[in-house]
Amino acid sequence: MNTNITQTLDARNLNCPLPILRTKKALNSMQSGDLLAIQATDPGSVNDLEAFCKQTGNKLVSSEAAGDEFSFIIKKS
Amino acid sequence: MNATAETLNHTSEASNTDFSLFDQQFNERFDERFEHKMKEREANHTPSMTIISTKGTLDMAYPPFILASTAAALGWDVEIFFTFYGLSLLKKDLDLSISPLGNPAMPMKMPMGPEWLRKTDIKIPNLVMAGVPGFENVATTLMKKTMENKGIATIDELRELCLEAEVKLVACQMTVDLFEMSKDEFIPEISDWIGAASFLPKAQQADVSLFI
Numbered sequence: 216m217n218t219n220i221t222q223t224l225d226a227r228n229l230n231c232p233l234p235i236l237r238t239k240k241a242l243n244s245m246q247s248g249d250l251l252a253i254q255a256t257d258p259g260s261v262n263d264l265e266a267f268c269k270q271t272g273n274k275l276v277s278s279e280a281a282g283d284e285f286s287f288i289i290k291k292s
Numbered sequence: 293m294n295a296t297a298e299t300l301n302h303t304s305e306a307s308n309t310d311f312s313l314f315d316q317q318f319n320e321r322f323d324e325r326f327e328h329k330m331k332e333r334e335a336n337h338t339p340s341m342t343i344i345s346t347k348g349t350l351d352m353a354y355p356p357f358i359l360a361s362t363a364a365a366l367g368w369d370v371e372i373f374f375t376f377y378g379l380s381l382l383k384k385d386l387d388l389s390i391s392p393l394g395n396p397a398m399p400m401k402m403p404m405g406p407e408w409l410r411k412t413d414i415k416i417p418n419l420v421m422a423g424v425p426g427f428e429n430v431a432t433t434l435m436k437k438t439m440e441n442k443g444i445a446t447i448d449e450l451r452e453l454c455l456e457a458e459v460k461l462v463a464c465q466m467t468v469d470l471f472e473m474s475k476d477e478f479i480p481e482i483s484d485w486i487g488a489a490s491f492l493p494k495a496q497q498a499d500v501s502l503f504i
């Protein structure tokens with residue numbers, strides 16, 4: 216799985232709206248179909264990234280919580 | 293004579309039936325196309341937001357910049373109109389402060405010290421807030437420290453992100469004249485100095501319009 220990740224984004228210890236803004240910035244430099252892996256600690260990022268993907272047409276491939284950390288994979292549309 | 297009348301009646305009934313069938317088919321087809329066209333229009337529509345920012349304190353600087361930068365990240369067109377004290381948010385040197393005085397919903401918490409102290413909302417009498425010199429400076433420092441601890445972006449950072457995402461920042465011409473400010477005090481990225489009559493038509497076209 217990890218071999219398919221095109222880019223990773225460490226958004227830990229960042230609060231709303233920074234995880235979303237950094238995600239958008241990271242996606243800008245990627246190609247369609249590329250996978251972006253994101254790590255975050257902001258609990259609000261779970262709903263926010265889902266809403267972000269829904270609005271921008273990118274695909275939220277996975278969203279997982281482990282303790283206080285959240286990890287996401289987004290496929291660029 | 294009778295026969296002719298009968299034939300006529302018959303003919304007009306028949307054509308009535310034809311028309312109602314045509315109407316029905318037309319309406320069905322129209323509804324179908326209409327729905328299709330509306331969906332197409334929605335898909336091609338770029339959402340837009342206009343915000344009127346009127347407050348210049350540290351706490352009230354956050355909502356416009358957070359909403360604007362997030363909307364821009366969602367692909368929306370965003371414009372913020374800064375008027376009255378909101379203009380402070382466009383200064384080159386951002387020196388924003390907060391006042392707990394007259395701000396009764398603001399929690400007063402210590403960003404350092406033991407856990408129990410951090411969680412305690414310290415009630416301070418208005419008399420102290422108003423009468424002790426430097427109280428606002430202390431409150432501002434503590435608030436900035438709390439925000440830093442929690443990983444909240446600074447206003448400088450959020451404003452920079454807004455500019456990067458092409459959020460349009462416009463300023464109120466009248467306010468500058470009123471308070472005799474100099475345009476040199478403000479960041480050069482301000483895209484326009486306008487009045488209410490220039491802003492309102494943009495707000496009218498926007499999907500979301502907020503007054504902060």
